[in-house]
Amino acid sequence: MSERIDLPCHSSRSSLLSSSSGYNNYRGLLNLVYILLAMGGGRLVLENLLKYGLLVQLDLPIIFLKDPTQWSAFILILLVNIFIFITYYLEVKVKSTLSQLINLFMLLIFPVIYIEIRKPNPIGTFLAVSIYSIVFLKLISYIHINCLCRMQWINDNKGKKTDIFEESLNDYVTEKSSTILVKYPDNLSLKDLYYFLFAPTLCYELNYPRTTGIHKNSLVRRLCEILFLSSLEYILIQQWTLPILRSIDRPLNELSTFTIIEHLLRLAIANHLIWLIFFYLIFHSCLNVVADLLQFDDRHFYSDWWNAEDIADFWKKWNIPVHTWCKRHIYKPLIKDYGLSKAMASFFVFLISAFFHEYLISVPLRMFRIWSFIAILVQVPMAFIVKYMNREARYGNIAVWISLILLQPIAIILYLQDYYYKDYVQQN
Amino acid sequence: MSERIDLPCHSSRSSLLSSSSGYNNYRGLLNLVYILLAMGGGRLVLENLLKYGLLVQLDLPIIFLKDPTQWSAFILILLVNIFIFITYYLEVKVKSTLSQLINLFMLLIFPVIYIEIRKPNPIGTFLAVSIYSIVFLKLISYIHINCLCRMQWINDNKGKKTDIFEESLNDYVTEKSSTILVKYPDNLSLKDLYYFLFAPTLCYELNYPRTTGIHKNSLVRRLCEILFLSSLEYILIQQWTLPILRSIDRPLNELSTFTIIEHLLRLAIANHLIWLIFFYLIFHSCLNVVADLLQFDDRHFYSDWWNAEDIADFWKKWNIPVHTWCKRHIYKPLIKDYGLSKAMASFFVFLISAFFHEYLISVPLRMFRIWSFIAILVQVPMAFIVKYMNREARYGNIAVWISLILLQPIAIILYLQDYYYKDYVQQN
Numbered sequence: 001m002s003e004r005i006d007l008p009c010h011s012s013r014s015s016l017l018s019s020s021s022g023y024n025n026y027r028g029l030l031n032l033v034y035i036l037l038a039m040g041g042g043r044l045v046l047e048n049l050l051k052y053g054l055l056v057q058l059d060l061p062i063i064f065l066k067d068p069t070q071w072s073a074f075i076l077i078l079l080v081n082i083f084i085f086i087t088y089y090l091e092v093k094v095k096s097t098l099s100q101l102i103n104l105f106m107l108l109i110f111p112v113i114y115i116e117i118r119k120p121n122p123i124g125t126f127l128a129v130s131i132y133s134i135v136f137l138k139l140i141s142y143i144h145i146n147c148l149c150r151m152q153w154i155n156d157n158k159g160k161k162t163d164i165f166e167e168s169l170n171d172y173v174t175e176k177s178s179t180i181l182v183k184y185p186d187n188l189s190l191k192d193l194y195y196f197l198f199a200p201t202l203c204y205e206l207n208y209p210r211t212t213g214i215h216k217n218s219l220v221r222r223l224c225e226i227l228f229l230s231s232l233e234y235i236l237i238q239q240w241t242l243p244i245l246r247s248i249d250r251p252l253n254e255l256s257t258f259t260i261i262e263h264l265l266r267l268a269i270a271n272h273l274i275w276l277i278f279f280y281l282i283f284h285s286c287l288n289v290v291a292d293l294l295q296f297d298d299r300h301f302y303s304d305w306w307n308a309e310d311i312a313d314f315w316k317k318w319n320i321p322v323h324t325w326c327k328r329h330i331y332k333p334l335i336k337d338y339g340l341s342k343a344m345a346s347f348f349v350f351l352i353s354a355f356f357h358e359y360l361i362s363v364p365l366r367m368f369r370i371w372s373f374i375a376i377l378v379q380v381p382m383a384f385i386v387k388y389m390n391r392e393a394r395y396g397n398i399a400v401w402i403s404l405i406l407l408q409p410i411a412i413i414l415y416l417q418d419y420y421y422k423d424y425v426q427q428n
Numbered sequence: 429m430s431e432r433i434d435l436p437c438h439s440s441r442s443s444l445l446s447s448s449s450g451y452n453n454y455r456g457l458l459n460l461v462y463i464l465l466a467m468g469g470g471r472l473v474l475e476n477l478l479k480y481g482l483l484v485q486l487d488l489p490i491i492f493l494k495d496p497t498q499w500s501a502f503i504l505i506l507l508v509n510i511f512i513f514i515t516y517y518l519e520v521k522v523k524s525t526l527s528q529l530i531n532l533f534m535l536l537i538f539p540v541i542y543i544e545i546r547k548p549n550p551i552g553t554f555l556a557v558s559i560y561s562i563v564f565l566k567l568i569s570y571i572h573i574n575c576l577c578r579m580q581w582i583n584d585n586k587g588k589k590t591d592i593f594e595e596s597l598n599d600y601v602t603e604k605s606s607t608i609l610v611k612y613p614d615n616l617s618l619k620d621l622y623y624f625l626f627a628p629t630l631c632y633e634l635n636y637p638r639t640t641g642i643h644k645n646s647l648v649r650r651l652c653e654i655l656f657l658s659s660l661e662y663i664l665i666q667q668w669t670l671p672i673l674r675s676i677d678r679p680l681n682e683l684s685t686f687t688i689i690e691h692l693l694r695l696a697i698a699n700h701l702i703w704l705i706f707f708y709l710i711f712h713s714c715l716n717v718v719a720d721l722l723q724f725d726d727r728h729f730y731s732d733w734w735n736a737e738d739i740a741d742f743w744k745k746w747n748i749p750v751h752t753w754c755k756r757h758i759y760k761p762l763i764k765d766y767g768l769s770k771a772m773a774s775f776f777v778f779l780i781s782a783f784f785h786e787y788l789i790s791v792p793l794r795m796f797r798i799w800s801f802i803a804i805l806v807q808v809p810m811a812f813i814v815k816y817m818n819r820e821a822r823y824g825n826i827a828v829w830i831s832l833i834l835l836q837p838i839a840i841i842l843y844l845q846d847y848y849y850k851d852y853v854q855q856n
Contacts, residue, residue: 008633009631009633009752010637010726012725012726013726015711015715016731017708017712018712018716018727025732026735027735028732028735028736031825031826032734034461035826035829037461037465039697040465040468042693043693046686046689046693047694050690203437205436261474262471262475262478265471265474266471266475269471284445284446298438298440298441299442299443300441300442300443304444304453304456306454306456306460307454307455324437397459398459398463401456401459402463405463405467
C-alpha cells in the first residue's frame with residue numbers, strides 16, 4: 001500500500017439542487033420528457049392491441065362503395081351543379097340580387113329535404129353537406145364581387161369614375177404588370193366560375209396570382225403524404241377512437257363523474273392527435289395539391305395558430321380561407337355599410353360560424369341539437385377570459401390548447417349520446 | 429352595399445409548413461407536449477383509481493412494527509456495533525491489518541447467517557443489510573487511512589519525513605488555517621469513529637469541512653420535504669407499482685412477448701418516477717438533513733447526472749460518496765500500487781459494485797440469483813456502445829435515460845419471478 005492518498009477529499013460545497021448552488025442546467029431532463037412521452041405512447045399502442053386485437057377493417061371502403069345508400073349522397077353532390085348553373089344564369093342574364101339570394105337559400109335547404117327523404121349514411125352525407133356549404137360561401141363571394149363590378153361598370157359607362165376601386169385595381173396591375181388582367185364583364189364565363197369553385201379559396205377575384213408550371217416532384221411527394229396520412233387517420237379512428245366511444249355504452253347520467261372524466265380525457269388525447277393530423281392533411285397537403293394542379297399561387301391556407309396567444313387569435317389564424325371570407329364579405333360590410341361596432345360585427349361572424357358548424361353536423365345526423373352551435377358561441381366569453389388571463393401572465397397559449405383539446409370531444413360525446421339514446425331517453 | 433372592397437385579397441405566398449417558407453417558430457407546440465403529458469398522467473391516475481379503488485393502507489407501518497419478525501431485523505442492525513467496537517479495539521491496541529480484514533469479512537458474512545436462521549421480513553432485512561454494507565465501506569476507509577497515518581507517524585518518530593503526505597496535509601492547513609487540526613493518533617477515539625459513521629460520506633478523514641451552526645429554517649423545510657416525499661413514495665408504490673406487479677400472475681414463459689413488453693413498459697414508467705423521487709429524497713433531502721445536524725459542510729452528494737453523456741459519465745456523477753470511495757480506496761491504489769491499467773481498474777470497481785448490488789438484494793430475499801450482478805456488469809459493454817454512439821451523434825444522454833428506465837424493472841421482474849415461482853418452476 002502506498003502512503004500517497006488523496007487527502008483531503010472533502011471540501012465545503014453545496015448540493016446542486018439547493019438554491020444556494022446557483023446551478024440551473026437541466027437540459028437532460030427534456031430528453032426524459034420526450035422518452036416518457038414516447039414510452040407512454042408505445043405502451044398505449046401495445047395495451048390497445050392486446051385488449052382489442054387488430055380492429056382495422058381494410059375492406060371498409062369497398063363495403064362503403066357497395067352500399068347503395070352511398071349513391072344517393074353521391075347524387076346529392078352532383079345536384080349542386082344545378083344551383084351553380086342557376087347562379088351563373090341569374091348573374092349573366094337576370095342580374096337580380098334578390099333572385100340570387102333566393103337561389104342560395106334553396107341551396108342550403110335542398111340537402112336537408114333530400115336527406116330527410118333518402119336517409120343516406122351520415123359519412124357520405126357529411127361530405128355532401130360540406131360541399132354544399134363551401135359552394136354556398138363561394139357563390140356569395142362570386143355574387144358580391146360581380147355585383148360590385150357591375151355597379152362599377154355601369155358607372156364607368158356613364159363616364160363617372162369611382163376612384164377607390166380603380167386605385168386598388170391599379171395596385172394590382174403594378175404588382176403583376178406582365179400578365180393581361182381580365183376585366184368585367186369578360187370574367188362572366190362558366191370556365192372562370194368553375195376555376196373559382198375548384199380553387200383553394202372562398203374569395204372570388206377576377207384575377208388570381210398564378211404559377212407558371214406544375215412542379216411534378218413536389219406534387220408526387222404531397223400525393224404520397226396524403227396517401228400515408230389518410231391511411232394513418234383511417235387506422236387511428238378505427239383502432240383508437242371507436243373502442244373508446246363504444247366503451248361509453250350507456251347514457252351519461254348512469255355513469256359516475258370520474259368515469260365520465262376518465263373517458264373524456266382518453267377520447268380528448270386520441271381526438272386531438274387525429275385532429276392535428278387532419279389539419280395537416282387538409283390544410284397543408286390537400287389544399288397545396290389542389291393549388292399545384294390549378295397553378296394557384298396563394299398558399300396562405302393557415303397561419304401560425306399553434307403560437308396563438310388567445311382564442312380570438314386562434315380563430316384568426318387557423319383557417320385563413322374562411323377567415324378572409326368572413327372579413328371580406330361579412331365583417332367589413334357590416335362595419336362600413338351597416339355601421340355596426342367591431343365587437344358586434346365579430347359576434348355576428350361567430351354567429352354565422354356557429355350556424356355552419358351546427359348545419360354540418362345536424363343535417364348528416366338528421367338530428368337538430370345545439371351542441372356545436374353552443375361550442376362555437378361559448379368561445380366568445382372564453383376569448384375574453386383568455387385575453388384577460390394572457391394580460392396577467394403568459395398562460396394564453398396554454399388556454400387555447402386546452403380549449404382545443406377539450407371542446408371537440410365534449411361535443412362528440414354529447415352528439416353520440418343523443419344519436420344512440422334519443423329513443424332510450426324518451427322511454428324513461 | 430359599398431363599392432369599396434379589398435381587391436385583391438390574394439397574393440403569391442407559400443404555406444408556413446412548406447420548407448420554402450423558412451418559418452420555424454414552433455414554441456407553442458412545446459406547451460402541447462406539457463399538456464399531453466399532464467393530461468395523460470391525470471388520466472392514468474383516474475383510470476387507476478377507477479380500476480383498483482384506494483389501495484393505500486395507512487395502518488401498514490403499525491402492522492409492520494407489530495410484526496415480531498421485524499424485531500429480529502432491528503436486533504441485527506444493533507449488532508453491527510460489535511464489529512465497530514472490534515475494529516476500534518484492533519485499530520488502537522492490535523494494529524494488525526490482517527485481523528482487521530478478517531473482522532470485516534465476518535461483518536459481511538454475519539447478516540447472511542443471521543437471516544438464514546431467523547428469517548425476518550425482507551423489508552427490515554434490506555435496511556439492515558444496507559447498513560452493514562455502508563458500515564463495511566466506511567470501516568475499510570477508516571482502516572486504510574489510519575494505516576497510512578500510522579506508517580507516517582512511525583516514519584516521523586524515526587526522524588524521517590515523507591514529503592508527499594506532509595505536503596497534502598499542509599495544503600489542508602493553509603486552506604483552513606483558523607481551525608486547529610487533529611493529528612494522528614489524537615483522532616483514535618470512539619467519538620471520532622462514530623461521527624464518521626453517521627456523517628454523510630464514506631471516506632474517512634482526520635478533519636472535515638464543518639459549518640459553524642445549524643440553520644433551523646432550512647432544517648425544518650427539509651424535514652417537511654422528507655415527510656411529504658416519503659408519504660408520496662408510500663402511496664405511489666402501493667397504488668401504482670404493486671397492482672402492476674400483481675398483474676404478472678404467472679411465470680413469464682406462459683405470457684406472450686407483447687404482454688411482457690406491455691407490463692415492462694408500464695412498470696418502467698412507474699418505477700422510474702418512484703426512483704427519481706427516491707433519488708431526491710435520499711441524496712438531497714436526507715443526506716442534507718444529516719449534514720445539517722452533524723454540521724458537515726461537504727454537500728456534494730451528487731453531480732449533474734441528468735446531463736450525463738454516456739453510461740460511465742452517469743456512474744461518475746449520480747452517487748458521489750460511493751464514487752469518491754471507489755476512486756480513493758480501490759481505483760487509485762490498484763493503479764499506483766498494483767500497476768493495473770485504468771481499464772482493468774475500472775472493471776474491478778464495476779465488479780465490486782456488482783457484488784454489493786447482488787448482496788443487497790439476494791441476502792434479504794434469501795435467494796442467490798445473479799440478475800443484479802449481471803445488470804451492473806452489462807453496463808461495461810453498454811458504456812462502450814453508448815460512448816461510440818455519442819461520438820457519432822448526440823444520442824448519449826438519451827441512451828443513459830433508456831438504460832436507467834429499463835434495466836431496473838427488468839431486474840425487478842426477474843427477481844419477483846424467481847421469488848414467487850421458485851417452487852412452481854421445480855414442479856414442472
